[in-house]
Amino acid sequence: MEKMIEMMLKLAEEKQYRRLKELLAEMNEVDIAAFIDELDSEKAVVVFRILPKELAADVFACLSVEKQQHIITSITDREVATIIEDLFVDDAVDMLEELPATVVKKVLQNANPDTRALINQFLNYPDNSAGSIMTAEYVGLKKTMTVKEAFDYIRRHGVDKETIYTSYVMNEARQLEGVVTVRDLLMNTYETVIGDIMDTHVIKAVTTDDQEEVADCFQKYGLLNLPVVDHENRLVGIVTVDDIVDVIEQEATEDFEKMAAMAPSERPYLKTGVFQLAKNRIFWLLVLMISSLITGGILAKYENAFAVLPLLVTFIPMLTDTGGNAGSQSSTLIIRGMAVGEIEPADVFKVVWKELRVGTLVGVVLAAVNFVQLLIRFPGQPLVCATVVVSLMATVILAKTIGCMLPMAAKVLHMDPAIMAAPLITTIVDALSLVIYFQLACALLGL
Amino acid sequence: MEKMIEMMLKLAEEKQYRRLKELLAEMNEVDIAAFIDELDSEKAVVVFRILPKELAADVFACLSVEKQQHIITSITDREVATIIEDLFVDDAVDMLEELPATVVKKVLQNANPDTRALINQFLNYPDNSAGSIMTAEYVGLKKTMTVKEAFDYIRRHGVDKETIYTSYVMNEARQLEGVVTVRDLLMNTYETVIGDIMDTHVIKAVTTDDQEEVADCFQKYGLLNLPVVDHENRLVGIVTVDDIVDVIEQEATEDFEKMAAMAPSERPYLKTGVFQLAKNRIFWLLVLMISSLITGGILAKYENAFAVLPLLVTFIPMLTDTGGNAGSQSSTLIIRGMAVGEIEPADVFKVVWKELRVGTLVGVVLAAVNFVQLLIRFPGQPLVCATVVVSLMATVILAKTIGCMLPMAAKVLHMDPAIMAAPLITTIVDALSLVIYFQLACALLGL
Numbered sequence: 001m002e003k004m005i006e007m008m009l010k011l012a013e014e015k016q017y018r019r020l021k022e023l024l025a026e027m028n029e030v031d032i033a034a035f036i037d038e039l040d041s042e043k044a045v046v047v048f049r050i051l052p053k054e055l056a057a058d059v060f061a062c063l064s065v066e067k068q069q070h071i072i073t074s075i076t077d078r079e080v081a082t083i084i085e086d087l088f089v090d091d092a093v094d095m096l097e098e099l100p101a102t103v104v105k106k107v108l109q110n111a112n113p114d115t116r117a118l119i120n121q122f123l124n125y126p127d128n129s130a131g132s133i134m135t136a137e138y139v140g141l142k143k144t145m146t147v148k149e150a151f152d153y154i155r156r157h158g159v160d161k162e163t164i165y166t167s168y169v170m171n172e173a174r175q176l177e178g179v180v181t182v183r184d185l186l187m188n189t190y191e192t193v194i195g196d197i198m199d200t201h202v203i204k205a206v207t208t209d210d211q212e213e214v215a216d217c218f219q220k221y222g223l224l225n226l227p228v229v230d231h232e233n234r235l236v237g238i239v240t241v242d243d244i245v246d247v248i249e250q251e252a253t254e255d256f257e258k259m260a261a262m263a264p265s266e267r268p269y270l271k272t273g274v275f276q277l278a279k280n281r282i283f284w285l286l287v288l289m290i291s292s293l294i295t296g297g298i299l300a301k302y303e304n305a306f307a308v309l310p311l312l313v314t315f316i317p318m319l320t321d322t323g324g325n326a327g328s329q330s331s332t333l334i335i336r337g338m339a340v341g342e343i344e345p346a347d348v349f350k351v352v353w354k355e356l357r358v359g360t361l362v363g364v365v366l367a368a369v370n371f372v373q374l375l376i377r378f379p380g381q382p383l384v385c386a387t388v389v390v391s392l393m394a395t396v397i398l399a400k401t402i403g404c405m406l407p408m409a410a411k412v413l414h415m416d417p418a419i420m421a422a423p424l425i426t427t428i429v430d431a432l433s434l435v436i437y438f439q440l441a442c443a444l445l446g447l
Numbered sequence: 448m449e450k451m452i453e454m455m456l457k458l459a460e461e462k463q464y465r466r467l468k469e470l471l472a473e474m475n476e477v478d479i480a481a482f483i484d485e486l487d488s489e490k491a492v493v494v495f496r497i498l499p500k501e502l503a504a505d506v507f508a509c510l511s512v513e514k515q516q517h518i519i520t521s522i523t524d525r526e527v528a529t530i531i532e533d534l535f536v537d538d539a540v541d542m543l544e545e546l547p548a549t550v551v552k553k554v555l556q557n558a559n560p561d562t563r564a565l566i567n568q569f570l571n572y573p574d575n576s577a578g579s580i581m582t583a584e585y586v587g588l589k590k591t592m593t594v595k596e597a598f599d600y601i602r603r604h605g606v607d608k609e610t611i612y613t614s615y616v617m618n619e620a621r622q623l624e625g626v627v628t629v630r631d632l633l634m635n636t637y638e639t640v641i642g643d644i645m646d647t648h649v650i651k652a653v654t655t656d657d658q659e660e661v662a663d664c665f666q667k668y669g670l671l672n673l674p675v676v677d678h679e680n681r682l683v684g685i686v687t688v689d690d691i692v693d694v695i696e697q698e699a700t701e702d703f704e705k706m707a708a709m710a711p712s713e714r715p716y717l718k719t720g721v722f723q724l725a726k727n728r729i730f731w732l733l734v735l736m737i738s739s740l741i742t743g744g745i746l747a748k749y750e751n752a753f754a755v756l757p758l759l760v761t762f763i764p765m766l767t768d769t770g771g772n773a774g775s776q777s778s779t780l781i782i783r784g785m786a787v788g789e790i791e792p793a794d795v796f797k798v799v800w801k802e803l804r805v806g807t808l809v810g811v812v813l814a815a816v817n818f819v820q821l822l823i824r825f826p827g828q829p830l831v832c833a834t835v836v837v838s839l840m841a842t843v844i845l846a847k848t849i850g851c852m853l854p855m856a857a858k859v860l861h862m863d864p865a866i867m868a869a870p871l872i873t874t875i876v877d878a879l880s881l882v883i884y885f886q887l888a889c890a891l892l893g894l
Contacts, residue, residue, distance in 0.1 A: 026648065030668050155633050164630055165612050182629050183611055186602055201473060219696070221477050222689040224671065241688050242669040248692065249666070252699040253783055256706075260779035260869065261772055268789045269780050274801060278808040281776050285769060289813055292768040293820070296761040303757040310750040313760050314743040317767065317877050321739040322732060324771075325708055325870050329728050332707035333716050336700055342715045354721060361725040366736055373740070422707065422869050423772050430764050 005035050012043050021050045029055060033062030041067075045074045057086030065098045072103050081110040088162050089115075090135035090243065093122045130214050131207035133247065134228045134237035139167040143177060143195030147185050150194055154182075163225050163240055169198045174234045176202055176227055204229055207236060211247045216341060218244045255339060259332070259421035261288065288427050295431040302438040305447040311381075312441055315388050316434070322366065323395040323433040324426030330355050330403030331425050335417045338407065345412050351404050359400030363393040387441045395433035402428060452482050459490050468497045476502060480509030488514070492521045504533030512545045519550050528557040535609050536562075537582035537690065540569045577661045578654035580694065581675045581684035586614040590624060590642030594632050597641055601629075610672050610687055616645045621681045623649055623674055651676055654683060658694045663788060665691045702786055706779070706868035708735060735874050742878040749885040752894040758825075759888055762835050763881070769813065770842040770880040771873030777802050777850030778872050782864045785854065792859050798851050806847030810840040834888045842880035849875060 004023075011020045024032055024047075032051070036044050036059070048071050051059055060068065060083050072080060084092060084107055096104050096119065108116050118136055125131025139161050141150050150167065158164040167185075169178040178198030188197050204227045205214050217226060218241060225240045254264040261284035265272050306312045334351065337343035343351065367389045374385040403425050407417035441447060451470075458467045471479055471494075479498070483491050483506065495518055498506055507515065507530050519527060531539060531554055543551050543566065555563050565583055572578025586608050588597050597614065605611040614632075616625040625645030635644055651674045652661050664673060665688060672687045701711040708731035712719050753759045781798065784790035790798065814836045821832040850872050854864035888894060 028648065028650070028668065151633065158630065158633060164633070182633075183605065186598065186605060186611070186629075201475065203475070219692055221475065224688070241671070241692070245666055245688070245692065245695065248695050249699075249787055252696075253787065256703070256779055256783045259703075260775050262776050262779070269784045270790060270794060270797065274804045274808065277801070277805045278812075281773075281805070282809055282812055285772055285776075285809060285813060286816060288772050289765060289769045289817070292765040293817075295764040295768075299764065300758070300761045303760075306760055307754060307757045310754045311747070313750075313753055313763075314747045316760075316763060317742040317746065317881070318736060318739040320764065320767070321742075321874060321877065322736045324873070325732055325735050326728075328707050328869065329709050329732075332703055332709070336703045337716045340696055340700065343717060347717060350717065354724070357721045358724045358728070361721065362729055362732060365725075365729055366732060369733060370736070370740075422775065426771070426873075427768060430768065434764070 005038065008035055009038060012039060012047060017046070017050050020047065021052075024050070024055075025052050029058040030062050032059045037064050037067055041070045041074075045071055049075070049079075053082075057083050061087055061091040061095070065095075068095055069099055069103055072099070072107060077106075077110045080107060081112070084111045085115060088135050088137050089118055089122055089237075090133065090162075092119055093132075096123065125207060128211045129207060130205040130209040130211060130228045130239060131237070133211055133214070133243050134207075134239045135162045135243075136237050137162040138227075138235075138238045139164055140174075140235065141167045141169050141180065141194055143169050143171075143193070143198060145194045146190065147188050147192045147194070147197075148190035150180070150185055151190075163238070166225050166238075168227055168235055168238070169194060170235055176204065176229055176233060176235045178202060179227070202227060205239065206231065212251055214239055215244050215247045215251065219248075251339075255335070255418050258416065258418035259335065261285070261421070261423040284423065288423055291427045292430065295427070295434060298431055299434055299438075302442070305438055305441055305445075308447055309384070309441075309445065311378075311384060312387075312438075315437070318370075319388075319391060319395055319433050319437055320426075320430045322392065323399045323429040324422070326359070326362065326396045327399035327403035327425040327429045328422035330358075330400045331407050331421055334404045334407045335421060338411055338417050343408075345408050348405070348408050351408065352401060355400040355404040356397065359397040362400075363396035366396060367393045383444050384441075387437070387444050391433065391437040391440055394436050395429065398432055398436075399425070399429045402432075452485065455482055456485060459486060459494060464493070464497055467494065471497070471502075472499050476505040477509050479506045484511050484514055488517045488521075492518055496522070496526075500529075504530050508534055508538040508542070512542075515542055516546055516550050519546070519553060524553075524557050527554060528559070531558045532562060535582050535584050536565055536569055536684075537580065537609075539566055540579075543570065572654060575658045576654060577652040577656040577658060577675045577686060578684070580658055580661070580690050581654075581686045582609045583684050584609040585672075585674075585682075585685045586611055587621075587682065588614045588616050588627065588641055590616050590618075590640070590645060592641045593637065594635050594639045594641070594644075595637035597627070597632055598637075610685070613672050613685075615674055615682055615685070616641060617682055623651065623676055623680060623682045625649060626674070649674060652686065653678065659698055661686055662691050662694045662698065666695075698786075702782070702865050705863065705865035706782065708732070708868070708870040731870065735870055738874045739877065742874070742881060745878055746881055746885075749889070752885055752888055752892075755894055756831070756888075756892065758828075758831060759834075759885075762884070765817075766835075766838060766842055766880050766884055767873075767877045769839065770846045770876040771869070773806070773809065773843045774846035774850035774872040774876045775869035777805075777847045778854050778868055781851045781854045782868060785858055785864050790855075792855050795852070795855050798855065799848060802847040802851040803844065806844040809847075810843035813843060814840045830891050831888075834884070834891050838880065838884040838887055841883050842876065845879055845883075846872070846876045849879075 008020060008023060036047055039047060044067055096107060111119065139154055139158060141153065154164055165182045167180050168176060169180060171177055178200045179202050180194055180198040184197050203217065203221055207228055207230055214226065223241065225238050227235055228237045228239060230236050257264045263280040263283065265280055334343060370392055371385060371389045374388060378384060406420035410417045410420050455467060455470060483494055486494060491514055543554060558566065586601055586605060588600065601611055612629045614627050615623060616627060618624055625647045626649050627641055627645040631644050650664065650668055654675055654677055661673065670688065672685050674682055675684045675686060677683050704711045710727040710730065712727055781790060817839055818832060818836045821835060825831060853867035857864045857867050
């Protein structure tokens with residue numbers, strides 16, 4: 001592929017457009033778009049124009065926003081109109097959401113009134129709702145049709161539809177009555193009436209449902225597409241599995257970002273500006289910095305202790321890091337388990353009991369290893385060794401318990417469990433572990 | 448749904464099996480399996496046996512491993528044979544990989560020789576390879592067939608196939624020559640020859656390809672299914688998009704686990720034993736604990752400094768936590784960006800330059816906030832304030848740089864970038880930030 005693109009870039013450079021056109025006609029729209037994205041703006045428009053007509057809209061949908069914008073502003077209104085009519089509504093909407101207002105205006109002016117109305121309707125669905133990821137291109141049948149009539153209908157109207165493998169059966173009021181797949185049609189005789197073979201137990205979503213719920217539904221039932229209805233059960237669109245694949249990745253990325261104490265970003269890293277990146281990160285850094293200043297305040301109470309025995313200070317990083325890591329492990333497993341639906345808040349007792357035992361096991365191993373190295377390094381200070389080891393064990397067990405309980409508590413309180421991830425857990429565990437450590441030190445060592 | 452299941456549990460309790468059977472016949476296999484999973488083992492077998500015959504295998508594929516095992520050992524050999532022949536090969540293989548050896552033996556003994564050979568072949572593909580997630584159920588056509596012959600063939604053989612919407616065209620040696628979709632068939636006349644309408648630019652995978660590459664391919668091209676060939680280009684199976692949805696979730700979960708310093712687990716949290724959970728976590732906890740003991744060792748060098756000025760110690764949590772958080776933010780974005788293919792190792796200079804600027808911006812804001820609170824709390828100690836603020840800024844910038852560079856370095860060295868996540872970055876940044884802090888303190892405060 002790399003070599004092919006190199007050769008094609010050379011052809012574009014040498015303006016050998018006829019040869020280039022032949023090569024392009026053989027290629028997949030995704031690869032063509034990748035090639036055009038590599039060209040400079042001027043060449044991109046030229047190459048886009050020599051594309052076979054039936055490919056142009058598909059390629060356009062795969063281009064980067066920058067190239068889309070440049071092409072839209074460089075081509076004629078008539079060409080814009082053709083592209084926008086050929087695009088699937090969901091692709092058109094995705095594109096318009098990214099483009100600047102002036103370009104959007106040019107696009108909408110050139111769309112025909114029906115398309116424009118549809119696009120405007122779609123642009124109004126809330127972000128991340130079923131409505132915002134659905135497409136209006138589906139095959140709608142009536143239950144009085146026969147299989148033969150259905151096939152004829154699909155043959156006549158199907159080319160435009162994003163998926164023709166599932167057809168939706170509606171009554172006069174456009175209310176969803178059932179679904180029938182091409183497979184059902186193929187497996188029955190031409191005379192069969194659709195009403196007799198359609199499946200009336202339709203799994204469906206409502207326009208306002210969250211895209212995450214929609215994705216869960218796809219996964220649970222292994223769907224290829226899902227009808228979306230309005231609050232009167234009228235069919236308004238379908239969601240297809242290729243969009244769900246993107247939703248799942250996007251939701252996972254959001255969780256990764258939240259769990260690393262950042263506001264989720266709308267765009268890929270390399271395309272996000274420095275100020276936006278800084279803005280996404282600063283809020284949590286500030287909150288956590290101030291929280292750890294409080295931890296520092298706690299530490300100040302024990303100034304006398306470490307003035308007398310400075311050795312105590314050298315174990316602080318080990319204690320706080322280990323506590324933070326142990327807590328993050330638990331919180332990560334629980335947050336992820338809840339995100340994929342494996343763990344429910346009702347499991348809280350099972351989870352805490354499990355973490356208590358895991359924490360004890362892990363704590364004992366860590367304490368034992370530590371005890372050996374301490375005895376070797378500080379043979380004359382058994383009480384210091386004991387303080388460190390006992391604090392370590394208590395910290396690990398406490399960290400595991402807090403790490404599993406806070407995300408579940410967040411879920412119960414309808415907050416996002418992903419906030420209760422490594423950074424916040426670490427800060428909380430830090431404070432607690434230092435209190436345990438110095439209290440114990442004061443008691444055992446009489447400081 | 449909850450209510451429905453409650454009512455059905457009551458019916459099962461009261462042994463009203465006829466009424467129950469009527470309800471079950473109306474339900475989706477996923478929901479039936481969820482219901483059977485709620486029953487005790489004995490009742491589960493009874494209910495499983497009253498299922499409509501055509502549903503039994505589908506429901507079986509959705510049951511939990513425990514229930515599958517119990518049912519397999521409770522029903523007759525003949526019933527086992529029916530189920531195993533009705534299952535798609537990939538579901539059968541998934542199931543067999545989980546079941547204990549004795550049960551697997553019972554299953555394989557009851558499969559017919561062809562099925563047994565196929566299952567054995569599939570069981571031999573490496574874990575997480577394209578071969579391990581593919582299914583053998585696809586429609587194979589010849590290029591000399593007409594559209595009519597193709598439809599007749601699909602009508603005759605299609606019921607067994609996991610997806611009939613894409614058919615694969617093979618030559619006599621079973622080598623893949625092209626693909627044709629039901630959509631292509633529907634849009635052409637019955638007399639058209641398959642060879643004329645098939646797409647010969649087939650996107651395909653090889654049995655040994657990693658499942659992550661396969662998933663990337665589905666996403667890039669928006670596929671519903673992908674043919675899998677052996678090293679002689681012979682078609683051996685297809686991967687369908689519903690399995691890819693699972694692969695994407697599974698790969699994200701693995702990254703979450705690795706990034707929280709755990710070995711990835713094979714099974715859901717609630718079904719993993721305490722010892723296994725502890726085992727997954729202990730290795731990295733030990734490594735990181737020992738690393739932070741080294742940090743403690745560095746701290747020991749400055750014992751004199753904090754013996755003289757114990758106040759210095761109280762800023763340690765704030766410095767190390769903020770450094771760790773700032774570094775984790777960067778490493779998380781870069782690791783995730785590389786996982787979804789948005790960032791390549793070749794982008795290293797762009798990324799470092801970006802992080803340097805973000806780090807400076809964020810560092811300045813954090814330092815300014817800190818400086819104000821320090822001046823209020825410790826008005827008489829401007830040099831201590833300066834030490835803390837300058838160290839904080841240096842730490843944040845350093846953390847961001849290290850946080851973005853280490854994951855990219857790991858990728859270049861063919862290691863998993865997910866290792867270079869929050870826990871390791873925190874430990875490294877801890878050590879560096881303490882050195883900066885105390886060196887600066889010694890220099891500025893003359894300790």
